[in-house]
Amino acid sequence: xxxxxxxxxxxxLVRSEEVHMVVVPGAEGxxxxxxxxxxxxxxxxxxxxxxxxxxxxxxxxxxxxxxxxEVGEKGLTVLAxxxxx
Amino acid sequence: xxxxxxxxxxxxxxxxxxxxxKAKQMVAAxxxxxxxxxxxxxxxxxxxxxxxxxxxxSKVAGDSAPMLLRGNGANQRHLLVVVNTDKGLCGGLNAxxxxxxxxxxxxxxxxxxxxxxxxxxxxxxxxIKRDYPNRIAKHFDTSEVRQPGFEEAEEIADDxxxxxxxxxxxxxxxxxxxFKSALAQDPTVDQLIPVPPPEGDDAMAAxxxxxxxxxxxxxxxxxxxxxxxxxxxxxxxxxxxxxxxEQGASMTAMDNATRNAGDLIQKLTIQYNRSRQAAITxxxxxxxxxxxxx
Numbered sequence: 001x002x003x004x005x006x007x008x009x010x011x012x013l014v015r016s017e018e019v020h021m022v023v024v025p026g027a028e029g030x031x032x033x034x035x036x037x038x039x040x041x042x043x044x045x046x047x048x049x050x051x052x053x054x055x056x057x058x059x060x061x062x063x064x065x066x067x068x069x070e071v072g073e074k075g076l077t078v079l080a081x082x083x084x085x
Numbered sequence: 086x087x088x089x090x091x092x093x094x095x096x097x098x099x100x101x102x103x104x105x106x107k108a109k110q111m112v113a114a115x116x117x118x119x120x121x122x123x124x125x126x127x128x129x130x131x132x133x134x135x136x137x138x139x140x141x142x143s144k145v146a147g148d149s150a151p152m153l154l155r156g157n158g159a160n161q162r163h164l165l166v167v168v169n170t171d172k173g174l175c176g177g178l179n180a181x182x183x184x185x186x187x188x189x190x191x192x193x194x195x196x197x198x199x200x201x202x203x204x205x206x207x208x209x210x211x212x213i214k215r216d217y218p219n220r221i222a223k224h225f226d227t228s229e230v231r232q233p234g235f236e237e238a239e240e241i242a243d244d245x246x247x248x249x250x251x252x253x254x255x256x257x258x259x260x261x262x263x264f265k266s267a268l269a270q271d272p273t274v275d276q277l278i279p280v281p282p283p284e285g286d287d288a289m290a291a292x293x294x295x296x297x298x299x300x301x302x303x304x305x306x307x308x309x310x311x312x313x314x315x316x317x318x319x320x321x322x323x324x325x326x327x328x329x330x331e332q333g334a335s336m337t338a339m340d341n342a343t344r345n346a347g348d349l350i351q352k353l354t355i356q357y358n359r360s361r362q363a364a365i366t367x368x369x370x371x372x373x374x375x376x377x378x379x
Binding site: 006008009010011012026027028038039040041042043066067070072077079081 | 300306
């Protein structure tokens with residue numbers, strides 16, 4: 001089971017891929033998103049998104065600032081104003 | 086009749102003008118491709134954001150809605166944010182944008198509203214200043230960066246939102262060109278603040294998803310966080326459209342100019358050859374007449 005993960009900035013679509021799990025720094029605490037997550041929406045605070053490509057693998061981190069995350073049927077979409085790394 | 090030397094000089098000067106316009110045309114064509122790609126790349130973000138906005142705005146309505154969405158209740162002082170280019174050589178583009186802005190200003194003044202201008206880009210300053218010398222609130226300079234990016238949009242949006250919160254204006258409109266093709270760029274006037282409720286389709290589609298969505302922290306907080314971002318995206322979009330429009334208009338204008346220069350060169354060359362021939366004929370006649378006289 002793979003989660004569709006998209007990371008979008010105003011300038012471009014940074015990522016659009018199938019991953020195992022993504023840990024997002026939500027405004028009220030970090031949350032991990034796996035496939036089949038219930039519809040959910042949260043603002044995010046400045047921090048690192050951790051992308052786990054496969055189960056048990058080491059995460060890839062992406063620095064984001066300003067934005068929000070949306071989990072829907074189509075997977076996880078993170079809209080961030082600034083992305084580094 | 087101009088002398089041969091004069092004609093030669095004019096031909097050369099038109100030729101060098103043609104070289105310049107041709108170079109500018111090619112540069113614009115290359116830049117247009119890049120600007121279009123940038124506008125394309127910005128679309129997913131804008132689409133998602135307005136989708137989310139639509140679903141949230143339909144849920145949070147009434148008095149609890151943030152000020153950016155419902156406005157401050159008044160409708161008296163209007164701010165026109167006019168996005169012009171920084172450089173010329175792009176045909177009637179800036180004239181058209183300014184015309185649209187002035188038409189909107191006129192309509193608002195006729196309704197008895199107060200109007201002020203917030204000018205982005207250099208080329209709108211002079212013509213708007215001529216008609217409304219005391220109404221220009223601010224110039225925003227984008228000429229120092231090579232390609233206006235999200236930072237500029239952010240700066241403009243932050244400035245506007247701060248002004249709005251201080252109550253310096255009630256309604257803001259955004260005037261910018263929409264890039265249709267290299268031949269057509271339509272100046273458009275959109276309401277920017279208060280954020281207009283998203284169009285029926287989007288809101289419907291978003292609401293139609295049906296699933297119960299969890300919001301964290303809450304719907305209102307998210308909306309409050311989202312609205313300034315939405316304004317930024319709006320302005321960023323306008324800057325990108327401006328960039329594409331500028332290059333498109335420039336390409337077309339320069340193509341015309343190059344062609345006109347070519348026509349002019351042809352005409353001048355014919356004139357030059359004719360007068361050269363006439364001069365030779367006159368000389369010959371003089372020689373023959375001189376020989377006959379002996």
